Amino acid sequence: MMNTEIFNSNSPLMAVTSPGSSCSMDSEVTTILSDVHSDMTSDVHSVNSDDTVTENEENCRSRALKRENSDDSIEQTPKKRRYTKSRARPKSPTVVLKLKRTRRVKANDRERNRMHNLNSALDQLRTVLPQNTEDAKLTKIETLRFAHNYIWTLSEMLKMIEMQDKMQQQPLNLAQMGIAAMAAARAGTALPNLSDMQAMLNACQQQQQSLQHMQSQQSPPQQHQQHMIPSVPSSDASSMYYMPQSSPSMLSSSPDSCCYSPPSFPQQHHQQQASSPAVYADSWQCFTPTSPHNNGYFP
DNA sequence: TAGGCCATCTGGTCCT
DNA sequence: AGGACCAGATGGCCTA
Numbered sequence: 001m002m003n004t005e006i007f008n009s010n011s012p013l014m015a016v017t018s019p020g021s022s023c024s025m026d027s028e029v030t031t032i033l034s035d036v037h038s039d040m041t042s043d044v045h046s047v048n049s050d051d052t053v054t055e056n057e058e059n060c061r062s063r064a065l066k067r068e069n070s071d072d073s074i075e076q077t078p079k080k081r082r083y084t085k086s087r088a089r090p091k092s093p094t095v096v097l098k099l100k101r102t103r104r105v106k107a108n109d110r111e112r113n114r115m116h117n118l119n120s121a122l123d124q125l126r127t128v129l130p131q132n133t134e135d136a137k138l139t140k141i142e143t144l145r146f147a148h149n150y151i152w153t154l155s156e157m158l159k160m161i162e163m164q165d166k167m168q169q170q171p172l173n174l175a176q177m178g179i180a181a182m183a184a185a186r187a188g189t190a191l192p193n194l195s196d197m198q199a200m201l202n203a204c205q206q207q208q209q210s211l212q213h214m215q216s217q218q219s220p221p222q223q224h225q226q227h228m229i230p231s232v233p234s235s236d237a238s239s240m241y242y243m244p245q246s247s248p249s250m251l252s253s254s255p256d257s258c259c260y261s262p263p264s265f266p267q268q269h270h271q272q273q274a275s276s277p278a279v280y281a282d283s284w285q286c287f288t289p290t291s292p293h294n295n296g297y298f299p
Numbered sequence: 300t301a302g303g304c305c306a307t308c309t310g311g312t313c314c315t
Numbered sequence: 316a317g318g319a320c321c322a323g324a325t326g327g328c329c330t331a
Contacts, residue, residue, distance in 0.1 A: 103317085108308060110318070115306070139304065305328085314319080 091099070126143055129150060138146060 104309075107310095107318085111309085111320090112307065114319075119306090141304095300331100302331095303329085306326095308325080309323085310321105311323105312319100312321085315317090 122140055122143055125147055126138055129138070129143070129146055131138065
């Protein structure tokens with residue numbers, strides 16, 4: 001995207017080369033900066049691909065080192081320093097510029113490294129988040145939101161399990177709950193408040209009771225059972241996004257619940273969400289920074 | 300082609 | 316003084 005403010009006076013380049021400084025300095029600084037800039041812009045492409053980051057980092061480093069060395073060769077001082085006091089002879093503008101440039105190049109190197117570390121940490125985070133391998137890589141903001149929501153949903157699950165224990169009811173199907181949590185966090189919906197969970201629990205309980213009743217009468221209805229309890233958590237998209245049918249808040253379409261229930265969330269669309277980044281992105285719409293709903297983070 | 304995402308550069312600020 | 320961190324600017328790539 002071409003930025004129309006390329007010649008904006010706020011631009012560092014323009015700030016340095018703005019009128020007011022001497023002409024000779026202007027040309028020198030401009031040359032140096034354009035050198036650095038062309039060096040750096042040639043680096044931009046090389047780091048874009050994850051596969052080549054190491055090699056490109058190496059290239060960046062060697063180039064930076066080369067630059068620094070060339071600077072050093074210029075600034076080389078005699079081994080026996082004439083002046084040991086702090087009040088050394090004032091450096092010429094050229095030397096000062098070179099010194100500044102060296103510092104800048106070093107700082108750029110550090111900054112690049114820092115951002116690489118940050119990206120590595122994000123990658124690590126992505127690896128511990130449930131993700132279908134067919135899905136596009138989560139963006140940075142999606143990764144953070146997903147992680148936040150996933151952790152929150154899992155902790156809500158824990159509360160729910162504890163509550164279940166206290167009530168001494170039938171144990172929850174953890175696989176089912178895990179899948180539900182994953183789907184909810186992933187889709188930007190919430191598995192949410194305790195009353196909803198209680199309703200879901202009650203529905204689960206009723207369903208299981210009816211199942212038991214039916215089982216006692218005749219052969220077990222496999223299909224019915226599948227309704228409530230997916231057999232195993234698998235990487236298959238359809239089961240990844242399985243949600244119990246008796247989750248009232250999830251399927252609610254009331255205005256109040258819009259942040260919890262994107263319109264495309266119900267079961268028939270889950271597979272589509274998993275396979276289509278576009279549809280998947282839609283599910284985050286109500287969590288965009290402009291959204292009134294907690295900036296995309298729940299609760 | 301516009302807009303989103305990203306990597307990088309840069310100058311400022313704070314901390315050690 | 317030098318490093319870490321931050322936010323703004325810039326330009327490239329990709330996709331709808």
